[in-house]
Amino acid sequence: MNETILKVESLSRFFRVGGFRSRGQLHAIDEVSFEVASGEIVALVGESGSGKSTIARVLAGLYPPSSGSIFFEGRLVGRRSSRAVRGHMPMVFQDPFGSINPVLHVGHSLLRSLKLHRPDIDKSKRFDEAVALVEKVGLTPGADVLGRYPHELSGGQRQRLGFAQALSSRPSLILADEPVSMLDVSIRIGLLNVMKGLRDDEGVSLLYITHDLASARYVADRMIVLYAGRIVEEGSTEEVIGSPQHPYTRLLMSTAPDPRLPLADYEGSEDLGEPPKVIDPGPGCRFAPRCPLAMEQCRLNTPAMVELSPTNRAACFAVKR
């Protein structure tokens, strides 16, 4: 087992919702704990509203946590952590069209990032380093790409640039928030390969946030399934995909569109449910209202994570130990 670089302990983030006098609290993430080891890709999987983006944003320091702690490379990440910590945990955003300054050429932001985060590189070497970075993510010829403006790049190229920018501070972990969901299916795979390449060649860990189970399986070593702000299942990718234990993971598996599956597999139950907005929740499993296996105790008590194998855990009363 590689050393742990990110450790999240019972992290919660609540948002006040409703009107001026409202005291309602939306529990976007609730007591979430997980770890990321160096050189691994961990997929955070869930539907919209499951809290997966909130986790990334809390980790990136965009929101302070409501409670819980984050340890990055053994050090507690505080409210006012330095540029050094942020630089080691950069984020790649979902929207490649909104996350790059359209009036500056591509090289500008990369060179600036190198200037801020890599004081070890001499000014005269910065351009060469930037060229090396964009070539690492498959944008060639690098020098030519750096001189272009964002509008001259396609969505897939922009998203590659997002990864180059994240790489510029020599990070140990990249937070990738749905980096491929706005791209065409035919381009996604190239970017997923870039992510694998970063892990294999650069030894970078990635937290890959997605709602697409199949792509998570393609790139990730481990998988964490979220539902309504809580982790419901966690384990090695092949274990979770091969034998999903939590009923929610099974629901996700059965709805993932896959033309290779025969049609018969689609004649399942009609589930029109959607994840609840968790405002001032009581105890009980949050999936219980949609769960085919729900029992009395699911509505009364919150299930704890149960160890199913050395690498697989699920939070469900109904799973076999």
Next chain:
Amino acid sequence: MSRPILQIRDLRVEYATSSGAARAVDGVTLDLAQGEFLAIVGESGCGKTTLLFAVAQLLTYPASTVGGSVLFDGVDLTALSPEELRVRRWRDISVVMQSAMNALNPTLTIGAQLADACRAHTEWDDKRIHERSVEVLSMVSIDAVHLKSFPFQLSGGMRQRAMIAMALLLEPKLVIMDEPTSALDVVAQRSLMRQVESLRRQLGFSVLFVTHDMSVVSHFSDRLAVMYAGQVVELGRTREVFDRPEHPYSKGLMEAFPSLLGAPRRLTGIAGTPPSLVNPPPGCLFAPRCAHATDECRSVLPELITNEERAVRCHLVNPVVRS
């Protein structure tokens, strides 16, 4: 299969750009039978949405239809006046747009928007409008209380279903759908597709469905048309195209998405980017990205050749038929 409700013949659409005319739809010919579900897939920029807009005659400047015809029930839509089109829209042809959030009016309730469409196209009284509104909402599993809801009070999946309810209001013969599922989560996506499918069986309308994610339609459409750079490159029964794609581009698309089944393996996708539509390359438009391209592919544009149930535009697939 009964006679085609929609016949698209050699349709050409161009966008006026500063560097010349970009041909977004380049000689597309398709038939859609009554009650049939035809899916059109392709990358962004392949002209699939432009094609839908041309069929619905919704193109606005800089896009314009420069050739071909769209016969709906025997009437050429391209030759109709705006008023004649207005009468047919919603009643005969309805469109479900990609983003329900932008297509619904945020300041009006769902009920008011349904009533609006009824008043514009029918002489129904308020009671009849209400009854029909409740009826279409129940078809898409939305409770009648939501007639009084505003769009922001509904979830993404419900908004998209409300859009479909609106499209079905006047029992059109053809429903055109432009990526209605792309803003939805997988679970909502699947249930929406199932609902479209069962409504189609029940009501018998035809569906023309555009998506870039062919796995969405894999189990629902009767036929599948693969578009590349404004042209149809492959057309056939959905299952057969998935199981045995023949055009190199379709093959590449099938190889482009990871699966939950089978042993993990490395995928490559399709290298390169689609060609310029202003100055298209000579020959096959896919040749610059095609691993099997020959000199002939680079110089002669292949025809779309129909060979038993399947139509493919490729020199490598059709050498015998062509000679």
